[in-house]
Amino acid sequence: MRLWSLHPKYLDPQGLVALWREALLAKAVLRGETRGYTNHPQLERFKTHPRPRLAINSYLAAVHEEATARGYSFDHSKLGQVRVVETIPVSSGQIGYEWDHLQRKLATRSPEVHSRWTNVVNPACHPLFRRRSGPVAPWERLSEDA
Numbered sequence: 001m002r003l004w005s006l007h008p009k010y011l012d013p014q015g016l017v018a019l020w021r022e023a024l025l026a027k028a029v030l031r032g033e034t035r036g037y038t039n040h041p042q043l044e045r046f047k048t049h050p051r052p053r054l055a056i057n058s059y060l061a062a063v064h065e066e067a068t069a070r071g072y073s074f075d076h077s078k079l080g081q082v083r084v085v086e087t088i089p090v091s092s093g094q095i096g097y098e099w100d101h102l103q104r105k106l107a108t109r110s111p112e113v114h115s116r117w118t119n120v121v122n123p124a125c126h127p128l129f130r131r132r133s134g135p136v137a138p139w140e141r142l143s144e145d146a
Contacts, residue, residue: 001025003042003059005090006098007124008066010117012110015102020063020074027056027080041139045088054085055128062127090125091134097142099123 028034049055057080067074106114
């Protein structure tokens, strides 16, 4: 499961569809509707949010908005109640780690999308997140091939 801190505009079609599915799975976990993935590290920041269910709905809403802008028809009824919620801090180190990870994926899987974003130095966060200084998040599973 990868719940990107990066804005979904950077994802290729496969990545955007995967993010939608994984965020829906995260929503099910946060609602107690599944036994799997309950301790997945990617969920940590949602679990500690004052309104975890509204936070994941907000996350999904931004993914849905990006998909709609691209002409996709993700099922809006799966969003649930969307309200303005407190943003979640994300460290500059985490954004950098995810950006490098995404660039490696795109270089292999979608070179045309990769070339579109190659010159981005300071990638935008997903709208639910707000950047702050700091290292890679402690819950991140670091790997060279992440």
